[in-house]
Amino acid sequence: MSADPDAAAAGPANPDAAALLASRADPDVFAVLFDRYFAELRHYAASRLGGERGDDVAAETFLVAFRTRERFRTDVAGGGNVRAWLYGIATNLIHRQRRDEQRRYRALARAGAVADRGVPGDDVALARVTAGALQPALARALAALPARDRDVLLLTAVAQLDYAEVSAALGVPPGTVGSRLTRARRALREAFGGDDPTRIDEGKP
Amino acid sequence: MMETENQMIRTLLAAPPPSADTTTAARRQLTDVIAGRRPARRRRPSWRLSLAGSGLAAVAAAGVALVMAAGTGGPPGLGATGSGGAPGVAAPPAGPQADAAAPQLLLAAAERAETTAGTGRYWRVAKVAEGALYLPVHVKGETFYVSERAITEIWTPRDPGEQAWEGRQSLGFQPRTAEDEAAWKRAGSPRSFDFGPADSPQGGHVIRRMGPGKPELTSITGDGDYASTYGPIALADLPTEPAKLRAAVDALIKKRGVEPTDAAVFALLGNLLTEAPAQPELRAAAFTVLSTLSGVVNAGPRADITGRKGVALELKQAFKQPEGGTFVNRAWLILDPKTYQLLGGGMQGAMVGKDGKPDVTKGGKESSTAVVTAQWTDQRPVAPHGH
Secondary structure: OOOOHHHHOOOOOOOHHHHHHHHHHHHHHHHHHHHHHHHHHHHHHHHHHOHHHHHHHHHHHHHHHOOOOOHHOOOOHHOOOOOHHHEEEHHHHOOOOHHHHHHHHHHHHOOOHHHHHHHHHHHHHHHHHHHHHHHHHHHHHHHHHHHHHHHHHHHHOOOOOHHHHHHHOOOHHHHHHHHHHHHHHHHHHHHHHOOOOHHOOOOOO | HHHHHHHHHHHOOOOOOOHHHHHHHEEEEEEHHHHHOOOOOOOOOHHHHHHHHHHHHHOOOHHHHHHHHHOOOOOOOOOOOOOOOOOOOOOOOOOOOOOHHHHHHHHHHHHOOOOOOOOOEEEEEEEEEEEOOOOOOEEOOOEEEEEEEEEEEEEEOOOOOEEEEEEEEEEEEOOOOOHHHHHHHOOOOEEEEEEEOOOOOOOOOOEEOOOOOOOOEEEEEEHHHHHHOOOOOOOOOOOOOOOHHHHHHHHHHHHHOOOOOHHHHHHHHHHHHHHHOHHHHHHHHHHHHHHHHOEEEEEEEEOOOHHHHHHHHEEEEEEEOOOOOOOEEEEEEEEEEEEEEEEEEEEEEOOOOOOOOEEOOOEEEEEEEEEEEEEEEOOOOOOOOOO
16 A cells, blocks of 8 residues: 555555454455465564474464454554564464474574575675674573563564564563563673674674 | 674574475465364474474575575565455456556456355445544644544345344544554544534534444344435346446436436446446446546556555546635545456545645545455344454
């Protein structure tokens, strides 16, 4: 809708909420949300649990979402954030697999250097250089975080939700999101030797 | 710098992309549940295999996975899901492109009109609508506009002697645009909206609220004449030859005391095509008549309010006002250019502002509707909530 100024003028663009609400009258419409969000939800779940567990959790997320679609709240600004709500469901399902998640971080801590993966994007060089040296420490630090802090960190870093969306996903106030995120980032930096990991490599080739 | 840290986390955690089967199987599980069937049992790898997979595959496929990770910003397009929608679903081999002229698209739709035949006691049409009157809400020095969203279901009995029902649930009012939402937040995010004094002898104010209303099912009474003339089943009974159809539609509009302008014909035929159980011949005739209306243009890609993508076929009328300025009334139908199915439509009436865009501060209104279901059913009418 955003591509068309006329259509944007015709109403607030929240097609997700509209599709979800429409699915209460016509359940088939719910598949629209799967087509829109399965790939990114699976990316999030697989990041935390690995590919196969991630497949299961992403699939389960949409089944749970469908069954509980009556509980989706629309009485908030913008008519509710379906995407954030899906991430909340996935996060809850991931909690049931906590042992798998821990195993994944331990495996990544052992996997060692992955420095030459070639990361596209602006932060290529920096991320690549830091990655090899810091990944085992990063994986251990993720494993050591309290689950609540890790949720906020990974919803921000992996799912790339903003404060308001993380708040909606987890059902906690935005202020709490902020303090959990601060705590998680501090813990990561301590794991890197008490320094800002991004600062370590600045100035290096 | 935070972004670098986030990037490092994404790099570390990048997992191999899903197999093609994974997405298909997951979608199938969901559609099975939607259809009320038990989900097919997923073949679950053993605990050990799964562990090996998550660790080793993550390293082996890391190069590929990173490309995936970088590309997750844009979720996959909606595509044609084939779910719900107005009657007349068709999947033609080839036709005019989405950017073709409106008459061409409409004639292509006419050629592909399909049947809405079926059995069932009721013709049920379920719609999601969003609408706003351009009435400002003033709170704490802020001014913003709100729109209401609602689910409506109309159950029209096949037997005209039976009762017709309307189910409705308001989903509440909310800020109309992003700018309205910003003003609403500055005003302290109020959850009820005062539209000002009510125009009634009892006085009081018109108050509307944010949260959803109660789902209601009411019998449609007192407009039997209206339904028998303008109801979906009555519309489905119109002549199937284009010239005769146009004459009959003109007569219907005049009967309502309205001039049968192209705009009025556009509205009535749009209604027929999205909501009536019309047979293919009549649907084809209705599309053909629409293609003859002057001023219907292809206004480009537009999604309906549930996000289904189509092109807008739009009719715009401008009225010079005696006191200055121009009032523009736009009406549109959204056509899926792949299936030639109408998804819904909408209207907006407003004064034109200095920038050429609608100026909501001068009053007016808008509404858009997505038709999500139109079919015969034996189901007993119930309120929208809880299907």
